[in-house]
Amino acid sequence: MILAGRLIAVLLIAIPGVFSAYGWSIMRDVIFDNFGTTEPFHLLKFLIGFTLFICGVAFIGGFFVYKDKKKKQNKR
Secondary structure, three states: OHHHHHHHHHHHHHHHHHHHHHHHHHHHHHHHHOOOOOOOOHHHHHHHHHHHHHHHHHHHHHHHHHHHHHOOOOOO
8 A cells, every 4th residue: 555655656756757857858949949940939839848847846846845744854
């Protein structure tokens, strides 16, 4: 039972991590492609990538803050 709970926790961290990495990849591609092309949707692509990146990082950060509060490990 504990193993299943840990597996679910790892999946809860891995999925937003993948979204965050994909958002980072989109932002990087937009920045480096901006020098060579004149595509009008660069800002929209960048904002989508930025949103994915920030949401993924915020979810992972919130997960760890909640976990620390639950275990009373918050030192503040």
